Amino acid sequence: xxxxxxxxxxxxxxxxxxxxxxxxxxxxxxxxxxxxxxxxxxxxxxxxxxxxxxxxxxxxxxxxxxxxxxxxxxxxxxxxxxxxxxxxxxxxxxxxxxxxxxxxxxxxxxxxxxxxxxxxxxxxxxxxxxxxxxxxxxxxxxxxx
Numbered sequence: 001x002x003x004x005x006x007x008x009x010x011x012x013x014x015x016x017x018x019x020x021x022x023x024x025x026x027x028x029x030x031x032x033x034x035x036x037x038x039x040x041x042x043x044x045x046x047x048x049x050x051x052x053x054x055x056x057x058x059x060x061x062x063x064x065x066x067x068x069x070x071x072x073x074x075x076x077x078x079x080x081x082x083x084x085x086x087x088x089x090x091x092x093x094x095x096x097x098x099x100x101x102x103x104x105x106x107x108x109x110x111x112x113x114x115x116x117x118x119x120x121x122x123x124x125x126x127x128x129x130x131x132x133x134x135x136x137x138x139x140x141x142x143x144x145x
Contacts (some may be wrong), residue, residue, distance in 0.1 A: 006070040009040040009113060011121060012053055013067070014060030018123065021067060027119045033099060035084050038115040040069070040076060048130060050108030066127035069119045079112035 011027050021027060029036035041051060046063050048054055053062035079085055088100045 004072050004074075007042070007073055007076075008044070009042060009069050009071055009076055009119075010044060010046070010124075011038070011040045011067040011069070012046055012051065012063045012065065014062050014064050016060060018065040018067075021121065022123055025120060027067060027069065027115075027121045029116055029118065032084075033088065033096065036116060037084065038117075038119060040113045040115060040119070041111050042113065043111055046130065047108065047111065049106070050111050052103075052107040052109075052112075061129060063129045065129075066124040067121040068124050069121035071115075071119060075117075075119065076113040076115050079109050079114055082114055084114065 011021075013021065027038050027040070029038040031037075043051065046053070046066075048063055051063075077083075085100070088096050091097055
C-alpha cells in the first residue's frame with residue numbers, strides 16, 4: 001500500500017489503563033464479546049456521549065488520557081462496517097443482537113474505529129480531558145432552608 005498517507009487515530013482511557021499503555025508503548029486489543037478489539041476514533045476532541053465513554057458503569061474517567069497513533073488506513077476499520085459488528089448483528093443468538101443494540105444506543109458508533117492488532121502510540125502530554133464527567137446530570141445545588 002505504498003503512497004497511502006498515515007492517519008491519526010486517538011485512544012482514550014483512564015489512569016489505570018494509561019499506566020499499562022505507557023509501560024508497553026503500544027495499544028493492545030482486548031476482549032469484547034468474544035473478539036479481540038482495540039477501540040480508537042478520529043476525534044481529536046472527544047465527544048464523551050458519542051464515544052460511549054460516559055463512566056456510567058465504571059468509576060474512572062475514561063477520557064482522562066489521550067494516546068495518538070498514526071496508522072495506514074487499512075489498519076483500522078469503521079465499527080459500523082466491521083466484520084465483527086456484522087457477525088454480531090446477524091447472530092442467531094438474541095443475546096448478542098440485544099447486546100449490540102444496547103451497546104450502540106444513545107451513542108455515535110459512526111465515530112468508532114477498531115483494530116484487531118496492536119498499534120504503537122504515544123501519550124499526548126498537551127491533552128486536557130473535558131471537564132464534565134457526567135454530561136446531562138444536573139450539578140448539586142445546595143439550598144438554604
